[in-house]
Amino acid sequence: MKSSDLFVKALENEGVKYIYGIPGEENLDLLNSLKDSTIELIITRHEQAAGFMAATYGRLTGHPGVCLSTLGPGATNFVTAAAYAQLGAMPMMMIGGQKPIRKSKQGRFQIVDVVNLMRPITKFSEQIVDGNNVPSTIREAFRLAIEERPGAVYIELPEDIADEQTDASLFDVVGHQRPLADANAVSQAVQMIQEAKMPLLLIGAGANRKATRQALTEFIDKTGIYFFNTQMGKGVIDERHPKFLGTAALSANDFLHCAIDRADLIINIGHDVIEKPPFFMEKGGKKVIHINFFPARIDDVYFPQLNVVGDISHSIEAITETINIPQSADYSYYETVREEVNSHLTKYFEDDRFPMLPQRLVSILRSELDAEDIITLDNGIYKIWFARNYKCYSPNTLLLDNALATMGAGLPSAMIAKQLNPDKKVISVNGDGGFMMNSQELETAVRMGLNLVVIILNDNAYGMIKWKQEDMGFDNFGLDYGNPDFVAYANSFGAHGHRPENVDDFKRILQHTLNAPGVHVIDLPIDYSLNHSILNVMLKESACKI
Structure with a gap:
């Protein structure tokens, strides 16, 4: 079959339902292949908007949203959306067109090296140079877009490659189990929490992508530990919960920072480097437990004393199962802060x-x-x-x-x-x-x-x-x-x-x-x-x- 037909079948194989974007001359083979597919093409008025739409699709479903552009100026309009998805950990696939690569009669007209342009702001950026590579390239791109930490991928399909014949076959879509945290790390986390006098739980952006709601709610209900969140961690736990202190909306001197300053332990769930932690660490100061799919990236203001690396929900469940209610903890100050915060926020x-x-x-x-x-x-x-x-x-x-x-x-x-x-x-x-x-x-x-x-x-x-x-x-x-x-x-x-x-x-x-x-x-x-x-x-x- 034509490579463009196989390309569309590979997208269908990955469960793609919609493609957002603006086709161009270099996408006409692909456009014709989409005509009879199960995928709905939704034409937008700007490629940037199509990219935002695809990224949000990924954010809400956990499955890469897909957007389409032509070469040159169409593809460069994806750049902001690519960065939006990459920094926000939203799985998204961008598909761009290109002039024929085997033989071209138009010199450099509209040709930009978009593949290399995209590499610093995506997880994967490749040009398909042979129709037989379509199935493996798409399978790898989807795998990387979804794998922690999720993000953007870019595939360029040149006009002549889209038109050539191929007998390649599709790859099976194979999922993978996320690794579980080391039992020793879980045990250390339990000990640190039980020894803390004023622990606080922080919910970050990474926790808002997964089914962590029930596990975290059970942990808070069992331990009585107060929690707050970053802006992109909002809603993981119902914010009507009596242990909710609020959202850290400013970098410093926000309402919550007095509570954070008093804490001797921050249990940081799903911290993402794109949202700097709403506290500043000092050596010899408060301790931090980093619970995430990947280890902490160390810098001058974030250097946790313990990494609990693995599936977040499983890590929280393991800690909850063995932890005892911290007997030495005193949360009366946090309750005062909570009352003050609510008073300030409802004033107008x-x-x-x-x-x-x-x-x-x-x-x-x-x-x-x-x-x-x-x-x-x-x-x-x-x-x-x-x-x-x-x-x-x-x-x-x-x-x-x-x-x-x-x-x-x-x-x-x-x-x-x-x-x-x-x-x-x-x-x-x-x-x-x-x-x-x-x-x-x-x-x-x-x-x-x-x-x-x-x-x-x-x-x-x-x-x-x-x-x-x-x-x-x-x-x-x-x-x-x-x-x-x-x-x-x-x-x-x-x-x-x-x-x-x-x-x-x-x-x-x-x-x-x-x-x-x-x-x-x-x-x-x-x-x-x-x-x-x-x-x-x-x-x-x-x-x-x-």
Whole structure:
């Protein structure tokens, strides 16, 4: 058969259901092979958005999402999405086209060495140079994309290779068992926890990819140890749990840091180097147990005294099975911190000023959504408020990016969240800057028939950088812009635009749009004026002195 036909059959063999992207001339053989396949091709309006969609598919399913581009400018548009998936540990496969490699009559027109361009930001980047190599290349790429630590892979299929004949056969898809932690390491972890006087449990990004919820909940319920999480560790355990302290949303001087400073042991579950630990280690200071699929990477602020390496769920279950309740531990201080944190976070939940405070928005969205409903965030100052104030009741119900932290991913990720979860309510929250970076995908969302709510936080500026600019003592310069009429803009794509006039109006519009068919865009004026007075307040002024 043709190599392009075999390529598609290899994708089907791996369980691929969708491909997102924009084909070009060099993909026409592959496009024709997809025509009669079980795989649905979803055309996007930009390759970057297709990459974000594929990465989010991988994040939510654990199976690589797949995206497609042509050569040169199409493939280079994948670069940001590749970094997004790679840093965020999201399994994703990118497929790019290329001019014929055996004989070319067009010189270097549009030719970029994309394979080498992708190597530093992927786990695997290869050009297929022979049709007989299609099955092994695809099987290896999928294996690597899924294997810990998950990430992005890139395959380039040149035009002439796609057209050539091959008699190669498919490879069986073979899974693998993750290794289990060494019994001696588990025993040492148990001893360190039982000897600690003020242990704390930290849930990181790595724990949010696996079925660790039950194991961690049982561990916390048995030991009574308090826990907190990083931004990408949110929702692994229901954050209504009485032992939940909060989310570390800032690098330093956040509300939680007084509790972290008092801890003599941090049990760090699923720590990922893309989210630096929200504590600074000193030699002779607090001890750290690193529980993950792979050993800790040592640097000046992270050098754990114990690595428990293996399947996270199994490691936690093994520790829980043998541990006794730490008799020497005293958690009264943590309870005081928890009360102080909750008091600070709920302070503006009922404030009805308009333009709306981000804290009020968080409060309203939490009250309107069920435990399994999903919010996706783009990147901006509002991400801190959602990380701190929005309590997640289930895993992957607040999709934010604290890895690459790129703008432009919020809308594409919401589209995939809705496609995969048609029975759940999905809201995409975007700053006006990030929204405009992939706003063209409103047409894609409409064409896909999605029922989706898109909220644009409108302040006519790059608000996060303005906050940093002011905080560092610089003059206000270079960060303001004008926006289109977002209501008319949404309507022009076949979506439905809305612009509330006050908080009650916003609540009415939100309730309507969450239950109405189609894509709905809400242009919401936002008030960030309290960022400095609140974000720069340290809880150390109160609870840490108790």
